[in-house]
Amino acid sequence: MDFTDSPDDAAYRARARDWLAANGAEYRTPPAEPYSRDELVRRSRAWQKAKHQAGYTGITWPKSMGGQGLSPMHAIIFNQEQSRYFAPTGLFEIGLGMCIPTVFTHGSPEIIARYVAPALAGDEVWCQLFSEPAAGSDLAGIRTRAVRDSDAPDADWIIDGQKVWTTNAHLSDYGIIVTRTDPSVPKHKGLTMFIVDMHGDGVEARPLKQMSGGSDFNEVFFTGVRVKDSHRLGAVGDGWKVALTTLMNERLAVGGKPSHAPDYAMLMDFARRIETDTGPAIEQRDVRQRVAAAYIADEGIKLTQMRALSALSKGQVPGPEQSISKVVVAKTMQEMGALALDLSEAAGLVTADADPVLAKFQGSYMAAAGLRIAGGTDEILRNIIAERVLGLPGDLRPDKDAPFNAAVAA
Amino acid sequence: MDFDFSDDAKTLREQARKLFDERAGPAVARKHIDGDGIDRDLWRTVVELGWTAARVPEAHGGIGLSAEASCVLAEEAGRALAAVPLGSVLAATEALIALGSPEQQARWLPGIADGSVVAVPAWAEGGLSPAKAGASVSGGRISGTKAPVPDLAAAQLAIVSASGPDGVGLYLVDLTGPDVAVEPVETLDLVRRHGGLTLTGAPAEPLGGPSGYHDWLDRAAVLGAFEALGTATAAMDMAVAYAKERVAFGQKIGRYQGVKHKCADMFIKLELARAHALHAAWAMGADAAELRQAASAARVASLDALAFCAEENVQIHGGIGYTWDSDCQFYYRRNRALAAALGSRTFWADRLVRSLEQRNAVAA
Numbered sequence: 001m002d003f004t005d006s007p008d009d010a011a012y013r014a015r016a017r018d019w020l021a022a023n024g025a026e027y028r029t030p031p032a033e034p035y036s037r038d039e040l041v042r043r044s045r046a047w048q049k050a051k052h053q054a055g056y057t058g059i060t061w062p063k064s065m066g067g068q069g070l071s072p073m074h075a076i077i078f079n080q081e082q083s084r085y086f087a088p089t090g091l092f093e094i095g096l097g098m099c100i101p102t103v104f105t106h107g108s109p110e111i112i113a114r115y116v117a118p119a120l121a122g123d124e125v126w127c128q129l130f131s132e133p134a135a136g137s138d139l140a141g142i143r144t145r146a147v148r149d150s151d152a153p154d155a156d157w158i159i160d161g162q163k164v165w166t167t168n169a170h171l172s173d174y175g176i177i178v179t180r181t182d183p184s185v186p187k188h189k190g191l192t193m194f195i196v197d198m199h200g201d202g203v204e205a206r207p208l209k210q211m212s213g214g215s216d217f218n219e220v221f222f223t224g225v226r227v228k229d230s231h232r233l234g235a236v237g238d239g240w241k242v243a244l245t246t247l248m249n250e251r252l253a254v255g256g257k258p259s260h261a262p263d264y265a266m267l268m269d270f271a272r273r274i275e276t277d278t279g280p281a282i283e284q285r286d287v288r289q290r291v292a293a294a295y296i297a298d299e300g301i302k303l304t305q306m307r308a309l310s311a312l313s314k315g316q317v318p319g320p321e322q323s324i325s326k327v328v329v330a331k332t333m334q335e336m337g338a339l340a341l342d343l344s345e346a347a348g349l350v351t352a353d354a355d356p357v358l359a360k361f362q363g364s365y366m367a368a369a370g371l372r373i374a375g376g377t378d379e380i381l382r383n384i385i386a387e388r389v390l391g392l393p394g395d396l397r398p399d400k401d402a403p404f405n406a407a408v409a410a
Numbered sequence: 411m412d413f414d415f416s417d418d419a420k421t422l423r424e425q426a427r428k429l430f431d432e433r434a435g436p437a438v439a440r441k442h443i444d445g446d447g448i449d450r451d452l453w454r455t456v457v458e459l460g461w462t463a464a465r466v467p468e469a470h471g472g473i474g475l476s477a478e479a480s481c482v483l484a485e486e487a488g489r490a491l492a493a494v495p496l497g498s499v500l501a502a503t504e505a506l507i508a509l510g511s512p513e514q515q516a517r518w519l520p521g522i523a524d525g526s527v528v529a530v531p532a533w534a535e536g537g538l539s540p541a542k543a544g545a546s547v548s549g550g551r552i553s554g555t556k557a558p559v560p561d562l563a564a565a566q567l568a569i570v571s572a573s574g575p576d577g578v579g580l581y582l583v584d585l586t587g588p589d590v591a592v593e594p595v596e597t598l599d600l601v602r603r604h605g606g607l608t609l610t611g612a613p614a615e616p617l618g619g620p621s622g623y624h625d626w627l628d629r630a631a632v633l634g635a636f637e638a639l640g641t642a643t644a645a646m647d648m649a650v651a652y653a654k655e656r657v658a659f660g661q662k663i664g665r666y667q668g669v670k671h672k673c674a675d676m677f678i679k680l681e682l683a684r685a686h687a688l689h690a691a692w693a694m695g696a697d698a699a700e701l702r703q704a705a706s707a708a709r710v711a712s713l714d715a716l717a718f719c720a721e722e723n724v725q726i727h728g729g730i731g732y733t734w735d736s737d738c739q740f741y742y743r744r745n746r747a748l749a750a751a752l753g754s755r756t757f758w759a760d761r762l763v764r765s766l767e768q769r770n771a772v773a774a
Contacts, residue, residue, distance in 0.1 A: 001478075001692040002412045009411070073411075268766060282767075285760070292759035295766065296682060296711045303413070303685035310413040321681040328678060379667065385677055386670035390650050393665045 003306070005077070006313065012074055016081045019054055027087040030260070035088070041125075041171055044091035048122025057096070058120050065104050065112070066120050072312045083259040094167055095119050095126030099176045102246045103195065106233040111195065115174065127198065128246060129163040129177035129220060136165070137380045139178075140187045140240060141399075144222060146179035146194065157181075157194065157232070159202075159225040165374075169205040169218035172198045176246065177222075178239050183405040190404055191239030195231040202226075212366035257301065257329045258371070261364050262357075264295040267336050270357055274343045281343045290339050297332040301325055320389040327381040330371040337365025413688060415478050422464070422475075423482035429455065430490035436644075436737035439491040439601045447603030448564050449493040456494055457525030465503050470519035477629075477695040480504065481636045481687070488640030488748075491740055493601055495528050495561035497637050501630040502529035505569050505580060508626060509618030514582060518567060529567040531630065532556040532583075532607050533752070540627055540753040545572040545609065551589075552581055552614035555606060558595045560751065562605030569617060570609070577620035583612055599747035601740060628705035630752055632690040635708035638716040638748045639680065639687055645719040645741040646676040649726045656728075669726055676719045683711035703769065706762035713748070713755050720745035 005013055027047075035043060051057050059075040061067020068074070082089065100119050104112050118124040135141040144161025159179055169175065175196050182190035198205065202225040207215040234242040257263075268291055271282040281287050304325065308318035340361035341348030351362060372378050386392040399407035415423070433452050442449065456462065464479040466472020473479075480500045487496045503522055506515055506529070521527030535544050535556055545554025552572050559568070568583045583590065589612040595604045618626070650673050653664030663669045690708035693701040720741040724731040731738040749755065 001414065001416070001688070001695065003692075005411060265766075265770065268763070268770070282763070285756070288763045289756065289759050291766075292707075292710055292762045295762060296686065296707055296714075299707065300682035300685045300711065303689050304681060306411065306413045307685060307688070309411050313411045321684070324678045324681050328682065379671070382671040382674035383667070385674040386664070390670075390673050390677060392650065392653055392670045392673060393662050395665060395667070396661065 009073060009077060009313065013077045013081060016056065016078045019056070020081055020085060023050055023054070024082075024085045024087055027085040030086045037171070040088055041091065044088040045122045047087050047089065048092050052121045057122075061101075061104075061120075066117050071315075073309065076309060076312070086260070091125055091168060091171060092119075092122065094128050095124075095172075098128055098246045099126040099174075102176055102193070102233060102242060105245050106193070106242050107195075108230065111230065111233075115195070124173040125168065125171055127166050127169045127172040127175040129166055129169070129175045129196065130243065130246075131165045132162060133164050133219075137377055139243065140191065142178060142180060142191070144177070144179045145183075146181050146192060146227070149226070154229045156229065157227045159194070159196065159222045159227060161222050163220040163222070164208070164217070166205070166218045166220050167216055169198065169220045170207055172205075174198055175220075176233065178243050180404065181236055181239075184403050185237070186401050187399060187404045187407065188240045189237055191243070192236050193233040193239045193242040194227045195233060196222075196225065196227055200225055211369060212363075257298075257333070258367070261333055261367075262336060262340075262360050264291065264298045264336070266357065266360070267291060267294055267340060270340050270361070271343055276343075287339075287343070290335075294332060294336050294339070297328050298336075301328050301332075320385075323381070323385050323389060326371075326375065327378050327385075330368055331378065333364050333371065334368035337361045337368060341365060413692070415482065415688075415691070416476070418475070419478035419482050422479055423486060425459070426461070426483055426486035427489070429459070430486050430492050434487075434490035434492040434494075436491055436740045439493055439740050440737070442493045443600045445493075446563060447493055447561070447601060448495065452492065453494045454525070456496060461496065462499055462503070462525055463523035465500065465507060466519045466523040467507070467515075470515055471523040472519065477504075477632075478691055480633055481691045481694075484633045485636040485640035488637035489644045491601060491641065491644070491744060495530065495564050497633065498530040498561040498565070499528060501531050501633050502567070502569050504629045504633065505531065505617060505626045508629060509580065509622040514615065514617065518582070521566075527567050528561065528565045529569060530559060530561050530565040532559040532562070532568045533571040534558055534750070539757045540571070541578065541757070543571045543573045543578045545570065547572045547574045547581055547614055547616075550613060550615070551611040552583060552609045553611055555608045557606035558597055558604035558750075559607050560602055560604050560747070562592055562607060563594065563603055568607060570607070570614065571623060572614070574616065574620075579620045579623045580617040580626060581614035582617050583609065583614050587613055589613075597747065599743045602744070602747055604747075625701075627752065628701050629694055631705040631709040631758065632687070632694045634748060634752050635683070635687045635690060635705070635712040638709075638712035639683055641741060641744050641748065642676075642680055642683070642712070642716040642719040645716070645723040645738075646673070646680060648737065648741070649673060649676065649719070649723040652727055663726070672722045672726060676715070676722065679711075679715040679718050683708070683715040686711045699769075702765040703762060706758045706765060709752070709758045710755055710762060713758075716745050716748060 055068055056078055058067030059070050059078060060072055063069040100116055104116055119126055132142045146157045146159045149156040149158055175198050177196045178191055178193050180190050181192040202223040204221045205218045208217045208219055209215050271287055272280050274281040304321050308322050311318045344358055387394050460473055461483055463472040464475045468474040484497055484500055506518055522529055533540055556570055566585050568585055570581045570583050571578055572581050589610045591608040593606050595606045597604045653669050656663045686708040690704040693704040724738045724742055727738055730736055
């Protein structure tokens with residue numbers, strides 16, 4: 001066993017580190033105040049463009065798609081180094097992590113030529129229009145309709161419906177949208193995917209205010225939105241298969257802990273600073289047990305990710321253990337946040353003038369409730385582990401084989 | 411980056427799994443309820459295959475493999491509930507290798523390698539944590555009672571913790587010598603036999619000092635973590651197999667989320683424990699500064715996984731799982747034996763946090 005980089009990986013890391021030191025100096029520390037919306041977009045685009053010019057975008061993509069044609073290990077190394085900084089990367093994560101790989105897997109040459117390069121260069125922002133109010137975990141139950149405008153083989157499509165939980169829709173130029181094109185067949189079979197212009201007529205993104213007070217998500221309304229048939233991704237009725245391409249990429253992207261979330265070390269420091277009636281909180285036996293549990297979960301996921309890196313660096317496919325990551329990370333964030341707030345007694349409730357570390361735990365406690373749902377709920381992820389890893393039978397799905405428009409909720 | 415066992419260790423693991431699949435497992439363990447807890451034919455094969463010699467340096471008649479070898483052997487023995495004293499011997503061997511003088515190693519390691527000596531650690535004394543010892547040494551003689559000691563009846567050499575002039579340390583006690591009495595102690599684990607060791611001024615040689623004792627505790631915790639991982643994995647596999655086969659309300663019970671989510675949680679806890687155990691195996695092999703932290707985390711995580719898998723395995727089986735004839739009881743009982751084998755979860759969780767505090771203090 002050996003935790004060091006191979007010589008090639010070490011050289012790549014050193015180059016990335018040098019480039020970040022030379023170009024990311026302003027992001028060494030977090031911004032004093034959150035950026036305004038326009039400022040966030042401006043900085044995100046500029047950072048993406050700078051990385052693009054230096055060859056640090058599309059690291060694993062084929063060169064024919066404008067990527068670097070390198071291994072997942074290189075992408076991970078660059079991201080590890082980048083995560084030491086507070087550069088704004090979130091705006092492009094979904095587009096480049098999920099949407100564009102779907103576009104270049106299923107799009108026509110003309111579509112690829114039009115859309116891939118501007119996204120990679122940071123000129124165009126993308127969002128993923130999948131979930132709906134009545135279809136979250138049960139994604140194949142979506143109801144947004146796409147109907148041909150005429151009988152011509154290449155007729156335009158008209159889209160009507162509503163999407164929700166769409167990250168950054170209000171900042172996006174384009175989206176990939178999954179629609180129902182045939183309600184008379186079983187639900188997985190009547191879906192079709194399109195590229196949609198987010199600035200087009202009939203598209204309205206309304207930011208959704210989250211429980212935490214932030215607004216990362218939107219509801220998006222589509223009213224008679226016209227889309228050219230050339231902007232269809234995959235065959236008519238193959239939308240589920242195309243969506244799986246996107247979701248496979250999502251599972252890679254939403255796996256780890258949000259960068260800069262509090263870790264066990266911060267929890268230990270915090271518990272040491274808190275004076276209780278019987279001395280520092282960290283000296284209390286139950287606190288020590290809970291800190292140990294936080295360490296085991298927090299570091300256990302990091303070590304599990306190292307097992308994956310190890311497999312990747314040998315050119316192997318990571319094992320099924322990777323599937324535990326998000327379900328552990330989200331709940332651990334919640335538990336660590338709750339412990340920090342408990343230790344603070346009544347001050348744990350007060351947000352005005354909260355100590356910055358306490359504020360961080362308050363923030364991560366609020367965010368964790370969303371993280372346990374986003375990108376696959378705790379329950380769906382346990383289903384996936386039980387069914388795909390352990391081979392247990394799937395849940396009964398009474399609507400699975402019935403025509404979508406005939407399936408009745410029990 | 412190579413965070414995985416070496417190919418050599420993986421080959422040894424496959425070899426061990428094959429043998430134990432054929433010759434051990436819960437059905438065989440059941441036969442030892444009425445025996446003395448040692449499958450002598452299997453033990454002879456284990457010795458012939460060189461597994462007690464694996465970790466012993468070549469100069470002392472061994473094969474001189476790395477710590478990874480002991481880890482995979484402990485895991486496979488744990489998976490199969492093998493009725494052999496392999497876990498005890500591996501932990502005792504680790505003490506002699508890490509702490510023994512050249513003379514002590516020359517005297518005892520060749521016998522461990524060739525199977526003529528079964529060596530067992532004896533630290534337990536009723537309700538004391540591993541940090542304490544009521545047994546005491548004075549003028550090269552040791553007195554006190556150690557119990558429960560796993561595999562004691564089969565042993566010729568005990569590695570005993572006792573209070574000496576500098577604190578609690580380890581001592582070598584020849585069990586074939588004078589002033590040594592051994593008697594059986596009944597425990598919840600019906601397969602792995604434990605004993606009580608009464609020492610009344612028996613000759614004892616110090617093995618390393620008090621800091622060496624704590625270093626050995628960490629190493630033994632790593633091996634214990636792998637044994638627990640193996641046992642927990644077997645309990646999970648048993649639960650999953652039953653959930654795929656048992657029908658209730660017209661469908662396999664594994665379809666119910668109440669059942670399948672328990673199975674998923676078994677997997678989650680096991681994989682967290684496995685990641686920490688691998689980290690600890692690395693730290694042990696590399697003599698890394700992180701050994702205490704990694705070993706403590708591996709022990710706590712593996713005990714958590716084992717308790718959950720063993721307890722929920724009974725639950726998933728329902729009433730049949732609670733019968734004497736079901737194999738569920740062996741994992742449930744072994745869970746308690748392994749939890750008690752080297753200090754409680756509470757002791758090790760505290761040790762983990764203390765080691766993190768010390769590392770942070772050094773870093774600051």
